[in-house]
Amino acid sequence: MQSYDDFISTVSHELRTPLTSIRGFAQTMLQSYDKLDDENKKKFLKIIEEQSNRLIHLIENMLKVQNNDTIIFKAVSAKPLIEDVLQIIKQQYKEHNFILKYNEKLPKILVDTDKFQQVMTNLIENAAKYSNKGTTVTIITDFANIEDFISIKIQDHGVGIDEENLDKIFEKFSRIDNPLTRKVQGSGLGLYITKILVTKMNGKINVKSSEQGTTFEVEIPSENIEKQAREKCGQLH
Numbered sequence: 174m175q176s177y178d179d180f181i182s183t184v185s186h187e188l189r190t191p192l193t194s195i196r197g198f199a200q201t202m203l204q205s206y207d208k209l210d211d212e213n214k215k216k217f218l219k220i221i222e223e224q225s226n227r228l229i230h231l232i233e234n235m236l237k238v239q240n241n242d243t244i245i246f247k248a249v250s251a252k253p254l255i256e257d258v259l260q261i262i263k264q265q266y267k268e269h270n271f272i273l274k275y276n277e278k279l280p281k282i283l284v285d286t287d288k289f290q291q292v293m294t295n296l297i298e299n300a301a302k303y304s305n306k307g308t309t310v311t312i313i314t315d316f317a318n319i320e321d322f323i324s325i326k327i328q329d330h331g332v333g334i335d336e337e338n339l340d341k342i343f344e345k346f347s348r349i350d351n352p353l354t355r356k357v358q359g360s361g362l363g364l365y366i367t368k369i370l371v372t373k374m375n376g377k378i379n380v381k382s383s384e385q386g387t388t389f390e391v392e393i394p395s396e397n398i399e400k401q402a403r404e405k406c407g408q409l410h
Contacts, residue, residue: 188231191224198224231362244288244373248281248396251289251314251323258293259312266301270309279314281396282323288370289393295367296327296389304331304386321397322376327389334382342380343368 198217202209209217252275259271282289300310308330317324334342345365371378376393 188228191228191231194224195221195228244285246283246374246399247286248283248399249286251275251279251282251325251393254286254290255293255312255314255325258290258297262294262297262301265298268306269301269304270307271297271301272309272311274311274313276315279316279323279395283394283396283399284374284376288374292367292370292391293325295363296391299363300327300329300331300387300389304329317392319377319392321395321401322392323395325391325393327391328386329388330386333384334380334387336382339380339382343378 198221202214202217206214252273255273255275259273263269263271297310297312304310311326311328313324313326313328315324315326316322343364345362368378371391371393374393376391378389378391380390381388
C-alpha cells in the first residue's frame with residue numbers, strides 16, 4: 174500500500190508542472206487570441222507542444238518504473254541493435270557526431286532485446302542531450318574485464334558530473350544542476366530505469382566523469398555464460 178501511495182504522490186508532483194503550463198498557455202490563447210500576433214501564437218503553441226511531449230515522456234517513464242515485465246533472454250549480436258538505436262537518435266540530434274567502434278570478435282550478448290535497446294536509447298540520447306552541439310558521442314564495444322561479459326561504453330563531451338553527484342544520478346527523480354541540464358527538461362527517471370533494466374539482465378552499469386565529459390559503461394553477459402550453464406547441466410545429467 175505504501176508503494177502505491179508513493180507512486181500516486183510522485184505522479185501528482187511530477188505531472189503538475191507540465192499540466193499547469195499547458196493549461197496556462199491554452200487559457201491565454203483562448204482569452205486573448207485576437208490580440209496576439211502570429212509570432213506569439215506560434216510561440217505559445219510550441220510551448221504547449223513541448224509540455225505535452227514532456228507529459229507523455231513522464232507518463233511512459235513512470236509506467237516503466239511500475240512495470241514488472243518478465244525478462245525474455247535471447248542471444249543476439251549487439252551491433253545491429255545499437256545501430257538501430259543510433260539511426261533514430263541521429264535524426265533527433267543532427268548537429269552531433271556519432272561514432273560506433275565495434276569489436277567484430279565479440280560473441281553475442283544474452284539480453285532482452287527490447288530492454289537492451291531501451292538502455293542504449295537512454296544512455297546515447299542522454300549523451301547527446303547533455304553535451305554541446307557539434308560534439309561527438311562515441312560508443313565503444315569490447316570485452317569487459319569480467320570474464321564472459323561484454324563492455325559497452327558511451328562517451329560524451331559534456332560539462333561532466335561532480336564526483337559527489339555520481340552516486341545520485343541513478344536515484345529516482347535525481348537531476349544534476351549544471352549549465353547544460355538547466356537547458357533540458359527531464360523527469361530524473363531515465364538513469365533510474367536504465368539501472369533497473371541492466372540489473373534485471375544480470376549486468377552492471379557504472380559511470381566516470383571529468384571536465385572533458387562523461388563515460389557510462391554497461392557490462393552485459395555474453396552468450397558464453399548460457400553455453401557454460403548448459404554444458405554444466407549436461408554433465409550433471
